[in-house]
Amino acid sequence: MTPEKPAATESVKIPVALVQSDSVAGEIERNLDNMERLAEQAARGGAKWIQFPELTVCDYVDNPGRDAEAVPHGNSTARMMRVAKHLGVMIVFGLAEKDPGRIYDSAVFVGPKGYLYHYRKTWLWHEPADRDYRDEWARYDPGTGPEPFAIDGVRATCFICADSNSRRCIHRAAALEPQVVFFPINRHDVSSFEDYAGIARTIGAPVLVTNRVGRSVTKETLGGSVIYSARGEIVARANMEGREEILHYNLELAAA
Numbered sequence: 001m002t003p004e005k006p007a008a009t010e011s012v013k014i015p016v017a018l019v020q021s022d023s024v025a026g027e028i029e030r031n032l033d034n035m036e037r038l039a040e041q042a043a044r045g046g047a048k049w050i051q052f053p054e055l056t057v058c059d060y061v062d063n064p065g066r067d068a069e070a071v072p073h074g075n076s077t078a079r080m081m082r083v084a085k086h087l088g089v090m091i092v093f094g095l096a097e098k099d100p101g102r103i104y105d106s107a108v109f110v111g112p113k114g115y116l117y118h119y120r121k122t123w124l125w126h127e128p129a130d131r132d133y134r135d136e137w138a139r140y141d142p143g144t145g146p147e148p149f150a151i152d153g154v155r156a157t158c159f160i161c162a163d164s165n166s167r168r169c170i171h172r173a174a175a176l177e178p179q180v181v182f183f184p185i186n187r188h189d190v191s192s193f194e195d196y197a198g199i200a201r202t203i204g205a206p207v208l209v210t211n212r213v214g215r216s217v218t219k220e221t222l223g224g225s226v227i228y229s230a231r232g233e234i235v236a237r238a239n240m241e242g243r244e245e246i247l248h249y250n251l252e253l254a255a256a
Contacts, residue, residue, distance in 0.1 A: 017047035018225040018247040022214030025059040042072035043087040053212035054186035068098035072115035102141040125162040151246035161185040190224035197232035
């Protein structure tokens with residue numbers, strides 16, 4: 001797709017909220033109800049951009065094809081479009097996407113005027129033991145990697161969880177020269193085993209990392225959602241104690 005040219009000519013500030021929440025595997029309507037509640041709470045706190053974790057709608061399940069939906073015409077995207085319109089915000093959330101003959105782990109972006117964009121996870125996680133249905137190689141098809149898109153006139157890109165383990169992914173994202181990176185994940189915690197700060201420095205843009213909390217099948221997830229500056233500094237961080245939290249931050253973005 002050809003990205004809309006950003007309108008910003010000087011630095012801008014965007015109130016963002018990273019929603020560190022739980023999702024129950026396969027319970028789509030329950031999860032959508034919870035997402036709507038939390039999006040309303042985040043908007044009341046002043047957020048204009050709201051990001052949920054990876055696979056928010058369905059979490060990891062044995063057969064994601066049963067829960068997968070079309071984008072943008074599926075029920076979950078339609079519902080979150082209504083929420084975004086009602087609240088006047090942009091919402092990022094994760095689901096299993098169904099395309100003819102294929103299943104993707106996708107992040108969907110919706111705003112007050114409807115569907116904006118979606119990204120398909122590309123560098124899938126290989127878990128031979130398949131703990132908690134996390135052998136993504138066996139369940140999902142790969143996307144085509146980071147690409148540029150525009151949100152509120154801001155040049156952005158996105159990747160999901162294990163994508164960041166690929167140096168190729170990070171270098172491709174850096175070549176796009178984004179002003180911001182959306183980075184939803186679904187893992188035990190945000191720990192030092194992967195250098196997210198180095199990723200922010202390599203790309204040269206703030207990185208918004210939203211993790212889940214609660215029980216993902218049998219795995220306990222502890223959160224630790226975090227925002228890095230373009231210099232790799234932690235500028236805001238949520239708890240890493242497994243508690244639901246909405247992390248608010250007034251994000252300053254450099255001019256395009």
